[in-house]
Amino acid sequence: MAKVSLVNINKIYENGFHAVKGINLEIQDKEFMVLVGPSGCGKTTSLRMIAGLEGISSGEMIIGDQVVNEVAPKDRNIAMVFQNYALYPHMSVYDNMAFGLKLQKTPKDEIKERIDKAAKILDIEQLLTRKPKQLSGGQRQRVALGRAIVRKPEVFLMDEPLSNLDAKLRVQMRAELIKLHNSLETTFVYVTHDQTEAMTMGTRICVMNDGIIQQVADPKTIYNHPANMFVAGFIGAPQMNFFRGKVEAAGEGYVVNIDGTTLPLNPASGAKAKAKDKLGKELVIGVRPENVRMSDSGAGLKVKVEVTELLGSDLNVYFVLNGKHFIAKEDANKEIAFNQDLVVSFDPEKIHLFDPETEQSIL
Amino acid sequence: MKDRLKELEILLECDIEYTTEQSATRRSNHTVFPVDGHHFIVIDRKLSATESKLVRYWLEKNITNESAIILEEGGYVQLSKLQRFPLNLWRVAFKESREDVLAILQSTFTKDVILEVSQNAFVILVSESPVTPAEVLSIIESEALTSVHIITGERIHHPEELRKAYLQLNMLYDLAHKLKQHSRVIRYEDLRFPLLLQSILKSQGKQTPNMINDSELEQTALVFFDHNLNITETAQALFIHRNTLIYRLNKLETVTGYDIRKFNDAISFYLSYLMHKINREIA
Numbered sequence: 001m002a003k004v005s006l007v008n009i010n011k012i013y014e015n016g017f018h019a020v021k022g023i024n025l026e027i028q029d030k031e032f033m034v035l036v037g038p039s040g041c042g043k044t045t046s047l048r049m050i051a052g053l054e055g056i057s058s059g060e061m062i063i064g065d066q067v068v069n070e071v072a073p074k075d076r077n078i079a080m081v082f083q084n085y086a087l088y089p090h091m092s093v094y095d096n097m098a099f100g101l102k103l104q105k106t107p108k109d110e111i112k113e114r115i116d117k118a119a120k121i122l123d124i125e126q127l128l129t130r131k132p133k134q135l136s137g138g139q140r141q142r143v144a145l146g147r148a149i150v151r152k153p154e155v156f157l158m159d160e161p162l163s164n165l166d167a168k169l170r171v172q173m174r175a176e177l178i179k180l181h182n183s184l185e186t187t188f189v190y191v192t193h194d195q196t197e198a199m200t201m202g203t204r205i206c207v208m209n210d211g212i213i214q215q216v217a218d219p220k221t222i223y224n225h226p227a228n229m230f231v232a233g234f235i236g237a238p239q240m241n242f243f244r245g246k247v248e249a250a251g252e253g254y255v256v257n258i259d260g261t262t263l264p265l266n267p268a269s270g271a272k273a274k275a276k277d278k279l280g281k282e283l284v285i286g287v288r289p290e291n292v293r294m295s296d297s298g299a300g301l302k303v304k305v306e307v308t309e310l311l312g313s314d315l316n317v318y319f320v321l322n323g324k325h326f327i328a329k330e331d332a333n334k335e336i337a338f339n340q341d342l343v344v345s346f347d348p349e350k351i352h353l354f355d356p357e358t359e360q361s362i363l
Numbered sequence: 364m365k366d367r368l369k370e371l372e373i374l375l376e377c378d379i380e381y382t383t384e385q386s387a388t389r390r391s392n393h394t395v396f397p398v399d400g401h402h403f404i405v406i407d408r409k410l411s412a413t414e415s416k417l418v419r420y421w422l423e424k425n426i427t428n429e430s431a432i433i434l435e436e437g438g439y440v441q442l443s444k445l446q447r448f449p450l451n452l453w454r455v456a457f458k459e460s461r462e463d464v465l466a467i468l469q470s471t472f473t474k475d476v477i478l479e480v481s482q483n484a485f486v487i488l489v490s491e492s493p494v495t496p497a498e499v500l501s502i503i504e505s506e507a508l509t510s511v512h513i514i515t516g517e518r519i520h521h522p523e524e525l526r527k528a529y530l531q532l533n534m535l536y537d538l539a540h541k542l543k544q545h546s547r548v549i550r551y552e553d554l555r556f557p558l559l560l561q562s563i564l565k566s567q568g569k570q571t572p573n574m575i576n577d578s579e580l581e582q583t584a585l586v587f588f589d590h591n592l593n594i595t596e597t598a599q600a601l602f603i604h605r606n607t608l609i610y611r612l613n614k615l616e617t618v619t620g621y622d623i624r625k626f627n628d629a630i631s632f633y634l635s636y637l638m639h640k641i642n643r644e645i646a
Contacts, residue, residue, distance in 0.1 A: 038602035053510040072459060073508035080505040086498030088470050099470065100506045103463045147505070234602065325606075 002064040002077070002154040002187055003029045004050055009059035011045050011211075019045045021211040022059070032181045032188045034202035036195060037234070042211040043191045044159055050189060051157050052076050063155060079153035083160040085144035087132040094128040097146045104151075111150075118149040121183055138169045145180065155187045162197065174200055195235050199223065207231045229359040232286050232352055238316060240352070241292065241326040243285045247273040247353065256285050256351060259322060261301050264348040269363055273353055276362050283362070286352035289316070292328035292344050294336075300345035308336055319344070368404065375414055380405040396422060447490045450475075452516040452525075454532045455499070456484040463507035471499060486529065489515075496548045512536075514549045534558070541640055557637050577618070583611045584623055584632065592629060 004027040011020035020042040027033045035043040048054035049061060052073035061068050068076050087096045094115060101111045119125045122142045132140060141161065148156060161177075162170045178201055181188050192198055198205045199219045207214040207222065207230070215227040226232035232240045245258035247270055254270025255262040273279055301321055309316040310332060317328045317336055328344060330336065353362045368379045380387060381398075387405045388395045394406040396418055410418065457464045461482065468477050468485060471494060478486045494502070496513045503511045514535050516528045531551070538557055539549040551558075583601065587608075590596040598605040616622045621632040 039600055048510075051508070053504055053508070073510075074460060076508075078508075080508070082501035082505060084495070084498045084501040086494045086502050088502070089493040090473055091470065099467075103466060103506065144505075 003027060003031075004155055004187060004189065005060075005062040006046065006050070007060040007062065009046070009049060009061065010057045011042070011049060011054065012057040019211055020049070023208075023211075023213050025206055025213060025216060027187060027189060030185050030187055032178075032190065032201060032203040034190045034192060034198040034205045035208060036192055036198035036202075036205055037208035037214075039193060040210075041208040043193075043208050046208070047157050047159055047189060047191045050155070051078055051080055053080075077154045079148035079151045079156055081144055081148050081156065081158045081161045083163045085141050085161065085164070087140060087143055089132055092129050092131060093124065093135070093143050093146075096132070096143055097128075097150055100147060101150055114150040114152065115146070118146045121149065121180065122146050137165055138173060141165065141173060142176075145177075149180075149184070153186070155189060156184075158188065158190045160192055161190075162192075163194075170197075177201060195237065199235065205235075207234060209234070225361070225363070226286075226352065227361055229284060229286070229354050232354070232361075236288055238289045238327045238329065240286045240288050242354075243287070243321075243326075244282065244356070245285045246281060246283060247279055249274070249279060256346075258285065258301060263300060263345050263351075265351055266348045269351060269353060272363050278353070278355075278362055282356055284354040284356050284359070286354060287346045288350065289327045289329040291347040291350035292326070293347065294328075294330065294334070295343040295345045298343055300343040303342050303344055305336055305338060305340040305342060308338065317342075371418070375406065375410070375418075378407040380407075394418075398422060449490075449518050449520045451489045451492075451518050452528050452532060453487045453489050453492075453496065453499075454480070454484055454514040454516075454536075455487065455503070456512045456514075457503065457507070458483065458509045458511075460507040460509045464503055464509065464511075467503050467506055468499075471502065486532070496550065500548055510547075512547050512549070514539075515551060517551045538641075542637070557641065560634070560637050561641050580611060580615050580618065581636075583608065584615060584636070587612070587623060588629070588633060592624060592626075594624075 004025075006023055006025040009020055009023050010018070012018050023042075023046065025033075025046075035046060037043050045054055049056050050063070052068065052071065056069055063076055063078070087093075088099065091099070097115045097118065098111050101114065106114075115128070116125075119128055122145060124139065124142050124146060127135065127139060127143070132143070135143065141164075144161070158177075162173050165173060174197060177188075177190075190197075190201060198207075199222075202219055204216060204218050205222050206216045209230050215222060215231045217225075222231060222235050226235065226240075229242065233242070243258050245256050247265060248255055248257050248262070249270070250262065253267050254265045254273070256265050273283070303319040303321045303326070305317060306320050306325065307318040309318075313332055315330045315332045315334055315336065317330055319326055319328065319342065336342070354360065355362055368381055372379050381402060381404055383401050383403070387393075388403055390405065392407075392409060394408070394410045394415065396404050396406075398404055404418075404422075406418075455464065455468065465477070465479075465485065468487060472487050472489065472492070475490055476488045478488070480486050492499075496515050500511050500513050503509065514532045516532050516535065519525060519528045535549055535551060535554055535558070538554055538561060539546060542554070542557060583597075586600050587597045590600060594605055594608060598608045601608065603611075612622070612624060619632060619635075621628040621635075623629040623632050
């Protein structure tokens, strides 16, 4: 078992492209760490640097207690699972799982023991004699995982392993991977661009953009207390609405003022804005769609409905305010029509405030 | 010699014995070739004239591995007569774990010839691949734990094209390096157009079209092309709002005069872009 530490890690390619910019990340032993971000953010490069498949331009990579910068990938005691979970087409499932161990010159008895154990964990014991073409997509992915498990690695490195599966299977495999992590009690580092995968699977999430770590925290903290506008916008679907406005004192409390309309803000957030000398100054006000409410009192922002999307349990309401587009998540039973005029307000406890220059949260 | 003969066995699909015994040379239905004054190689069946030529060529030229047959003018023709056409050449380059990589390739391409072209690269003559290049890459990287690049060449139909196809792999690598620096799978299909353009530019001298000097706009345009001019998909891939994308496309139009939402403008812009990139390298 091992923890993984990335200390001031940089990756600069020959052409000068700076893919990873001095990141620091400590992945605890037995943790399920998810690296998430849009394409080109440096997450896969970081994973490949942990594996040793990509060289490090500067910084220190530590696995367990050992600096592994100069250690060959095969001596790092890691296993990798990729999106393209190809199996040897002419070999049985058993032989597919045994192949890597044979390369390592593992004794036959031990190979059998490890495969039987992995097959049991993955519930593929009955598939061991089959050829890959006789397996479904999900079963093949399990065999690919089995190939990694039998190596008995200290760290599993997974690069978008579910991306090739259809939506239903992906949801199922998500749960399987969480169970697998619990039963193996090993460190998992998992790369994805899918924020839902990150939220549902990670013990902690590392959000990356443009080669820089934006925030590392548990899923709840990432969702409820995003460090900046990028994290706030990337995590959560539909994504957070951003309004331009100000925080103002109002009596003993505080309000947000958007285009002359004031809406209540919780006192703690107002106090933080005041402490940072942001009262009356232009800010970005972030509100998640589920925290936008249809106002019963008639007080709030006057908006026009553009589109509604019924998702079964929820209703997404797209609306326009001063020519800009926003979204609210409502109860599916609400009757809201196209082009309807609405008045909306926000849950005062769930308003996020960001500095428009630095885009950092001021809460 | 024994290792080399294994490769010859795969190539000819036969069993070969390497011996000093004179008696072995008198076996019926076998083909015997003297190697030197003391050694013989004995093949367990009668060979065709082409196959015999190949073996003689092999011995006379003192070729150290099969790849040399391709690299040596003339020799590749002998080898190629034994191959099934059409086929593609795949070049698999790796950093370390040579033996493991070879074992993986032999297990994946059971019917195809695998040639060692350098200490860190194999070329496979792929008739019909059971797996995609990206899948081979991930098998090798996850099993042998070494970083890999794969280049797949143009599909060839005649033996005479084999050497050219082999040389084209290096050209593809260089071109990909100029255009898509981080791709670990380089496919001829993806570079057909730039390859053509490169040959035209080389034959006609250099021209430098006006290009944007804005990496954000350049990246936006390339992702837009990758997503077949689809606004929604491009915005998702870039993680920007579609209005931001539209703003950038408008800006690109202002700067370059090309509205790349239109097919004709898109192709003109893309041509200019490629010419600019390739020219820079030629210069």
